[in-house]
Amino acid sequence: MAGPLTGIKVLSFGRVLAGPFAAMMLADLGADVIKIEDRKKGDMARNNGPFIEDISSYFLSVNRGKKSMSMDLRHEKAKEIIKKLIQKMDILVENFRPGIMKKMGLEYTAVKKLNPHIIYLSISGFGQHGPYSHKPAFDMVAQGMGGTVSITGEPNRPPVRVGYSIGDMGAALFAVSATLAALYERERSGEGQHIDVAMLDGQVALCENACARYFATGEVPEPIGSRHPIITPFQVFPTQTDEMVVIAFGHGEWEKLCSVIGREDLIADERFKTVADRTGNHALLEPILCEVFQTRPRNEWLSIFERAGLISSPVNNIEQVVKDPHVRAREMIIEVEHPRLGRLNLVGTPMKFSRTPCQIKMTAPDLGEHNDEILKKELNLSMADIEELRKDRVI
Amino acid sequence: MAGPLTGIKVLSFGRVLAGPFAAMMLADLGADVIKIEDRKKGDMARNNGPFIEDISSYFLSVNRGKKSMSMDLRHEKAKEIIKKLIQKMDILVENFRPGIMKKMGLEYTAVKKLNPHIIYLSISGFGQHGPYSHKPAFDMVAQGMGGTVSITGEPNRPPVRVGYSIGDMGAALFAVSATLAALYERERSGEGQHIDVAMLDGQVALCENACARYFATGEVPEPIGSRHPIITPFQVFPTQTDEMVVIAFGHGEWEKLCSVIGREDLIADERFKTVADRTGNHALLEPILCEVFQTRPRNEWLSIFERAGLISSPVNNIEQVVKDPHVRAREMIIEVEHPRLGRLNLVGTPMKFSRTPCQIKMTAPDLGEHNDEILKKELNLSMADIEELRKDRVI
DSSP states (O other), X not given: OOOTTTTOEEEEOOOSSHHHHHHHHHHHTTOEEEEEEETTTOOGGGGOSOEETTEEHHHHHHOTTEEEEEEOTTSHHHHHHHHHHHTTOSEEEEOSOTTHHHHTTOSHHHHHHHOTTOEEEEEESSOSSSTTTTSOOOHHHHHHHTSTGGGSSOTTSOXXXXXXXXXXXXXXXXXXXXXXXXXXXXXXXXXXXXXXEEHHHHHHHHTHHHHHHHHHHOOOOOOOTTOOSSOXXXXXXXXXXXXXXXXXXXXXXXXXXXXXXXXXXXXXXXXXXXXXXXXXXXHHHHHHHHHHHTTSOHHHHHHHHHHHTOEEEEOOOHHHHHHOHHHHHTTXXXXXXXXXXXXXXXXXXXXXXXXXXXXXXXXXXXXTTTHHHHHHHHHOOOHHXXXXXXXXXXX | OOOTTTTOEXXXXXXXXXXXXXXXXXXXXXXXXXXXXXXXXXXXXXXXXXXXXXXXXXXXXXXXXXXXXXXXXXXXXXXXXXXXXXXXXXXXEEOSOTTHHHHTTOSHHHXXXXXXXXEEEEEESSOSSXXXXXXXXXXXXXXXXXXXXXXXXXXXXXXXXXXXXXXXHHHHHHHHHHHHHHHHHHHHHOOOEEEXXXXXXXXXXXXXXHHHHHHHHXXXXXOOTTOOSSOSSEEEEOOSSSOEEEEOOSHHHHHHHHHHTTOGGGTTOGGGSSHHHHHHTHHHHHHHHHHHHTTSOHHHHHHHHHHTTOEEEEOOOHHHHHHOHHHHHTTOEEEEEETTTEEEEEEOOSOEESSSOOOOOBOOOOTTTTHHHHHHHHHOOOHHHHHHHHXXXXX
16 A cells, blocks of 8 residues: 555645655655756755765755646746646645745745645744744744744753754644645635744744643743653763663652662652652752762663663663664664665654555656656647757747 | 544543543544543542642543543452443543553553554553553653763753653653554554553653764763753853853854954854854853853844844743643643633643644543433443443442
8 A cells, every 4th residue: 555645646846845845744744746857956954964876865865756847937837837737736845934935926825826726835933923924933933933942952041953953844743734634624615825933933833831820830941951840850861881761750750760770768758749849959959869860871771661661771872773783673764765866774664654654665767867757747738849848948 | 624533532540640641642532542540549630739729730631531430340240331432433542551551451462452453552651562561651861871861961960850751751752653644554454553662762852962963972961950951052141131042053043143342353263163163162162151151131132133134032930831821822831621620721632733623621630520411321321321320339
């Protein structure tokens, strides 16, 4: 069986990350994705290093499984081709600043006239309406304005960023859910619609618990290192060797933890009785636990905790992640054949289906690699037509 | 119009975060969600503070729009009721450790016999198969083992956690996309299926760019503060007053930035010529920019950058986020009426539809609040039947 979106056609104007990540998820799920790129420059992410030979690893990572069509979108003939393609599509993805698609005559109201069934997904920094909607944004703006930076990092230290582009990818994830809900709804109504996802909104949504705590108490959440705001212990500790995560949530777990580390005395300690006590007194508890944990190597602790049924884990760097046998068994690191680079490693998809599994077969396309194929197959153009488009610098 | 999933029925065994967050998204999208909870204790998240009067703000935040049914799941009569309910459902959500649903006789193969059309979503720490699948996990394990902690934070400082539970929510977001893709596919095939999403897999997927850089270079990515791994400047800077995000990606933007800060000399500086040069020499560039930025208050800089068409933003804390006029205009902070607490603030949904908007009307339920309603409406039980179940401590 192929993926659950087999037969669904997607036209993607996505560039860099949020749009391409969403379109990649749709491709992973089995949709046919045509990526429209500027004829000369292509998706600007093609310039993002590091490079494997002359190919961007950044681009390779989020554009697998797509077909590339390169066009001069200012050219009238290119617009005609796009409009014909739109009539055959189920989903359109774009992540321009609001107004740019309109400049190309491709805003939702125009596209809807060509194809009332289309699900038109717009991802942007601030969304299609609201006082900041005209402003440009990259990931870090969403992380900074959405509250994420304010709750991530160590207390009283310089601000840090989430190490991956969750501003982009968070929006893309909400956007794919919304798009697929609309696709399902279309089966009932026969109608498409416009979906408007803002990167900023995505970060606010992910900050839900910090907001909930603020609403409940009026206290403004701050960064607290590797700790959890309401559960203690739930953080990274040093050991005699590497660092490890140790978690004890309920009272039973706390008792077990105290026992296996030989500190039964802590169980009755009034300062650490409930999870709220432990969180309130974390500054007293942390040094006690750190001292104990530094008496043994990490792997000894992990075995002890596992036998006790406690939750703990190593802290893996990226090399350890990609070599981890479980990560491999889950097919989260896959190999794809690239025509020039040979076998390439990519990250797999976490969306695992029992009956219609995702199949990631194709690597990311070269710029315009599928121009001829798409024009022939989707629009029935002849080789002569295509040559003319090439001569006129439309494609 | 109601949300796109109007008419879809969801039975959720979710507890704490990943399952409830996924089920909340489905409820936001218009589905009817029945939350099954333990008769005595309920979802353990009900104990998570801070509390508004006696109600958990944590629970309120991710359980709005659901109906609560409380049962003793070890009781045979409860299992019968669940089995009857399952026959009426489109989607089942659970985030137990693999094996727990089987202990209750509710694993996918058993549920499928009762309802072959059901989409059965399992979210777990490590997934349904693989060497670690039996292990328990909370958010921090996924963040620690999945690489997230290793790339977040300052260089050569203690590890930090992403300030929200992206281990749970990341998995939930991939899971909702997968579930809705399966729901769409069911329209074609008439068949349900089992979806298996692991929190660890979700983090590996979000670390795609760090993995791509590792595959390309063999270098293990490290935490780099608020900087971006391949774009410079793309980070937080101090000013005379508050901190701000400043981004200059392309060459044109870099020239503009140098001009408006009165440092045209930097444009020709070989050390900072390309984005790769600036990233490689960030340790030289940062002090130069910090010195300039500290000569003016933040808002002056933001105006200057906005006029120049450059990308910049404030760094907002949670109070500033929830009071922001744009966040308000986007309905990312909403009010919902709670029967006892009155008007409550909640975070809205970033999934904005033109034709079938999400409607968040109901607050989170009390434990077992909808027992009678569900038993009457879904299973046609009489008040006498329901009283008996109550007497027998089934509900």
